[in-house]
Amino acid sequence: MKIIGLDIGSYSVKAIEVEMGLRQLEILDFFEEKLPLTLELPKPEVVKEAIKNIFLKNNIVPPYKVISSLSGLFVSSRIITLPFADKSKIKQTLPFELEEHIPFALEDIVFDYQILAKGEKNTTLLTLITPKDIIQERLSLFEIPESSPDLLTMDAISLFNLTKFNWEEPGEVYALVNIGRSQTALCIVDDGKINHVRSISIAGQAITQTIQENYKLSFEDAEKAKIDNGFVLTDTTNVTADQAKFSECIKKALDPLIGQLNQTFQSNRSKGHGVVRKLFLSGGSSLLRNLPAYLSQELSLEVVPLKILNSYTMNNIADNDENNAKVSTVLSLALGCVGRNYSEQFNFRKGEFSKYQAGPLGKEVRYLLGMGGLIIAILFVNMIGNYFILRSTLKKIDQQMVEVIKKFPLKISDNLLEDATQLRAFLTKKSKEQKEKIEALGGTKGDTLTTLQILQEVSALVPKNVLFDVRELSIVDGKIKIAAISDSFNSIDNIEKSLKNNPKFTKVAKGEISTASDGQNKDFTMTFDIKTAKK
Structure with a gap:
């Protein structure tokens, strides 16, 4: 399955294309469409065009799933504890609980939640809330229906997806921080679970504006100075006055951000959570030279750049600092559609905003589902019809078989x-x-004569004018005994002589001779053996 992670920022629109096989995830490509560089946020029509270009210029064609996000600046997060654990009761009660925490009417918002912790008698939830008009505004940016996101989440919360694949847990509380152009996204993780999420409206643009003001530059030149020459110093030894001045200018812009991060970490600790010991840094503005060391010094914790690309063996994107900084957000989004992760994502595309219930794509999907249902119905009716036809045919065959069997003897x-x-x-x-009876009469294939053959041989030896009536014939282990009637002693001698002259018989001997019951003929017995063929 192909998955597109799409990040709509104020600096650029970024997309990553990944494919999930049976067991392996492959990162196929990364795309970026930069937006005009201005102090104000880019206009909707400009963003629309950038999104469209991402798909058309890079030949990203269906089928695929798209996952995108809302800025955390437009999403509220609340941790709520309910005094019960029943899921259906949570679903019924949560909307009324939220009314106490939000300045909006319930009908004007969309919310989603995940269970953070569950006890026997209580449940702790992380709930995300956003106004409906924010969702509508974001979805209106997609002119190509297929590119409209299947799942719409929050940027800061999606960073947690990076920890689900090929990730080594540090074994301590840590933070994932992405510094973009207009905001900084923060996700704190403790024991493999989300602890806290937040978006801070201080990021790279604040540095650009500070440089612009201090050095009286245009916004474009200040941006270029930041990207090409920006740095922060942790030690002013052996530096020029100009270098120290430039560093202090940038620090001035970063100090409010550092203050917000410190406040967040302290607030999280005051709620009984662990101390953040490590910070993984990403985002385009994190490329500022020596920024990890400066943040580490100011926050008193370990800060390292997030190196995510080297975790994937099947990766077509160059593993360098710039790509690692840029792909973290889009990759975290794409991973939300992989496997069971999909069902665990916060999703604002529900109800009236569901992709498959509204808009042109929804109509197409409903049409396809309807056609699929019709085809299944036709196949079912056809199967039932075939069943009754076969049943009737089998019944006729049974009747014919009975008629045939009744004719058997x-x-x-x-x-x-x-x-x-x-x-x-x-x-x-x-x-x-x-078969046994036939074998008894006809014998089996072998070297000896059969019963019928013996009778034929004996009958052929006796002249036709001689009375020879066989009454009994027995064969035991190749020895034959005949009980018969003949008309005289002379005829019996002739029969004995004929048997002795036959090459198939041996040891021919007359037995007892007596007068028959008619007073004229003679009863007699005669024995002989069957010669076996030489091998």
Whole structure:
């Protein structure tokens, strides 16, 4: 699945393209469309064009999911503890609890929440709230319906997504800080969970304006001086007066930001949370030379640049300081759409603002869903129809089978005809019995003569004018005994002589001879062996 993380800032519009396979995340590309450099925020039509260019110029085509964010300056966060743990009760009660914390009517806001902690009798929630007109204003910037975000969150809260993939937890409370042009986003993490989020309206533009005022430059020249030559000193040894002056100018702009960060960390600690020991720094303005060391000195904690790209083996973006600083926000957004993360995201696109319930794309989706439902219904009806046709066909086949079986020279009860399993067992048994009888008469393939062959051989030896009526014939281990009737002693001798002359028989011997019951013919027995073929 392709995912687009889209960050709409005041300096530029940035996008990152990632693809999630079965087990591996690949960072495909990073795009940036810079906005006009002015003191004021860029006009909506300019931002619209930049967003459109991001998709069209870079050939970003569907299917994909888009996740974007609102500035934290337009989002309020509240931590609320409720005296129960039932999820349905939380959902019903929370709106009324929020009324005490917001200066807006409930019908004018959209909120979302996540559970931070849950006990047997209470639940602590982190709730984000924003006015509906802010959401409407943001969504109006998307002229291409497909590029409209599937998920709309808050920039500071999304930084937490960076800790979900290929991240080594520092083992202490830490802060993720992104310094952009017009705001600084802050997310404090403790024991793998969000502890606090905040957006501060002091960032890179404050430095540019301070340089502009102190050195009487145009806004554009002050921006260039900051990017090309900006730095802050932690030690004034062996520096020129001009270097010290320039550094102090920038420090003057940073001091209010440092004060806000310190205040946030202290406030968080006063609520019983751990002390922030480490700060990961990102954002375009974090590239100011020696800024990590200066912040570390002023905040009394470890500050390091956020090196996020080297955490991904499948990455097509150059792993350098500038790219690491710029991609952190868009990558954190994109990661919100990966796996189970999606369901854990704060999302302001709900209700009337849901992507799939409003606007042109919503109509297309509803049309596709309707067509899909119609196709499923047709397939279901077809399946039911085929079922009844097959059932009727099988019933006719059963009737034909019963008619055929009734013609067999076997007596088969109606109960057997109704039970296929029992009928199969019955016919198998009868087939086996018939086979045994046939084998008994016809023998099996081998070297000895069969019963029928013996009778044929003996009958062929006796002259037709001689009475020879076989009454009994038995074969035991190749030894044959015949009980028969003939008309005289002479005929019996001739029969004995004929058997002895046959090459297939041996050890021919007459048995007892007696007068038959008619008083004229003779009863006699005769035994002989069957010669076996030489191998």
